[in-house]
Amino acid sequence: MAKKKTSIKDIAKSLGISITTVSFILNGKAKEKRISEELTLKVEEYIKEVGYKPSHLAQSLRLGKSKVIVFMVEDISNQFFASIARKIEEKAYKSGYKIIYCSTDNDPEKAKALIDTFKVRSVDGFIITPTPALESTVLELLEEEFAVLLFDRWIPSIDCSYVVVENEKSAFEATSHLIQNGCKNIGFITVESDQIQMIDRLQGYGHAMESHGLKKNVFMLPFHNLSEFGASSKIQQYIQKNSDLDGLFFATNYLAFEGLQALNSLKKRIPEDVLLVSFDDHYFFTLFQPNISAIEQPIESIAEKLMEGMLMLLEDDESSKPDYKVTLPNILHIRESSDYKI
Template identity: 40%
Template sequence: MKRVSLKDIAAMVGASPSTVSFVLNGKAKEMRISQVVADKITAAAKKAGYYPNQIAVSLRTGQTKILGLIVESIAGNFFASLARIIEDKAEAHGYKVVYCSTENNGNRGNEMIRMLSQRQLDGYLITPAAGMEKDIQQLIAQRKPVILIDSYFPGLQIPHVLVNSYAGVTEGMEHLIKQGYRNIAWVTVDLDLIQVHDRTRAYTDSLKKHKLKPNEQWILKLPYDYSKEKSVQAICDFLANNKGIDAVFFATNYLGVTGLESITKLKLSIPQNLAMICFDDHDIFRLYPGGITIIQQPIEEIAQASIDLLMSKLGKQQVMHEVTGKDLVELPPALIVRGSTLQK
């Protein structure tokens, strides 16, 4: 069956091909084409099943109007919400978003970059995993705008948007200590990411500030690729073997959800037997009786800042070679106090 062309649509409605082109490319008002004619063209194109040839459009304009979003995990609450908001905000600028996940695997992340680069996308928003440095630098060498989200590579000047993890954990620790907790455990993920290191550093620095000696036995690092069952059991064993712990701080929301299951399995009451706080929120933390105290990440602001930064870079020839302080965005988190950290 012959593919319907722009000229075919023009013949159907009795308009010039250029008029049809303007309408179907969203330039009807700009070219002062009446709404009646625009509606007639749009209806005819829809009925005929006509869609602009994106390859031809990109060759003509030098743009695909498509952005690549590579996140840690689409299944995670934080990244799923972030992806949805970014998609909405990109659409407001006339862009579509193609997204995929790395599962914190650098090799997989590099494969995603290479796959997306074949589609000649206009720009990229990436939550980087260790090992993705070279492929991201290759995008930059190709003059593709890249904005890193949630993390960055120390030593590489690449625009990024992230939350101040150190400040967030520090505020959470100050709250626990103020509430009377002294034997605070730390449960984190064993990943070589700057935000993970910052959170652990804030935990140990806070203990030292209050002359509370850090106890290595009270720090649990779980492999990222552990199954949920293994993680639940590991946290159960950790808590059971460290009876003196009176509070536990989880470094991510998925660890917090797993930890909540472990605490329930041990039949411990929150906060009577054990106080709990988590970096990042989750629906379960709000629904849990009394609620779980959390460090809230401003997802809306992260998405907006990321899109704004990317839009400011698109179309500029020296796009990634003039990184200024304005390109390195660090947003403040917020402590949300709930019933899991009542005064001891």
């Protein structure tokens, strides 16, 4: 059972004073209302002792909404996040809201600092791609009754609204496509990450391989500083070491870019020598020769559902927020890089 939150009424009852007096002190009006410093200090100390946090919803009802939503992602310059940000901005403006963008670099400390900054500026809601170790911060936002909507990834341990895509199912479909075209030795190239969407993609690949009685072959690169790490040369070494690879599945488009460079250096022909699929489509894939098969995330639908969910959370006047959990299907675009029978 969840622990009951301390309310202003509880504070007033415990200290033997009126709810109005507590409210004045919490809102910085003690001097204006001629409340003694002694009583003010007593209330402030008690608040710290019980860990009371004011309800953002209650403050919004008193002070009026800011009509500002924070869009906090891993990297706003990334094409996927930037495309969604642009569409969200259009939809938010039509509903009378403005968007603040920021990047966390997947750094939990930076994410927490940004959230603390925006909280004191009374923003109305947060759309967040959560970093690792952000559970307690998200819980605090929910306890303070901010509108919170996670996307791209969710936190299994927290009951929070989210919009995500079918990562595992799509990875299974892409791997099965390679197998159906004759691949028996498929390498899955991903990053070392405990992010739920990356885990799901790995599981989708693994389940497809297992269901066809094939051996898994996973190559993981460090999550950060791929260029400094020499990702392309590391992928090249991996391919050379596994000379029997006849298929490659890249967990992200930026890994696919590094992989294409590695294959070019090795003079490997696509699709004659190796079939290739990438998760997360990119306009470059239709320009590259041969065109690269890829899983497209539904950017328009994601943006639509994010704003629909956020507005639902913001417009709900009850202390308990509505349950909004959406999982959207992706599209596998089969192009020249995998449309070939081995």
